[in-house]
Amino acid sequence: MVQLSATALDEVTRLKSKPIYSDTNVLRIAVHESGCSGWSYQMSFEASAQPVDQIFDCGPIQVAVDPKSWPYLNGLTLDYTEDLMGGSFRFDNPNARQTCSCGHSFGL
DSSP states (O other): OOEEOHHHHHHHHHHHTSGGGTTOOEEEEEEEEOSTTSEEEEEEEESOOOTTSEEEEETTEEEEEOTTTHHHHTTOEEEEEEETTEEEEEEEOTTOSEEOTTSSEEEO
16 A cells, blocks of 8 residues: 555645646656665656556545556655755655665665
């Protein structure tokens, strides 16, 4: 399962309301081999999910995860926090054994 915290859902909904994303219906969360800890998170808005994707309804937002990323993201909670330096998404991933200081990459 993949979940969005209330603050992440608010931020994704706010971003989705921008005209540039008007033709998108899905938030895709994926991982790729890169980053300072071995794997990095990627997010994008897309028009639709693929038939092979794991799909999660998170309120008004549908989240899709591709089959390659699924083993690394199962159990993920996406959060969003703001501080004096700005806001950022945070990935609470029970599969990560180490994370880098930026929080956007992880190791197994």
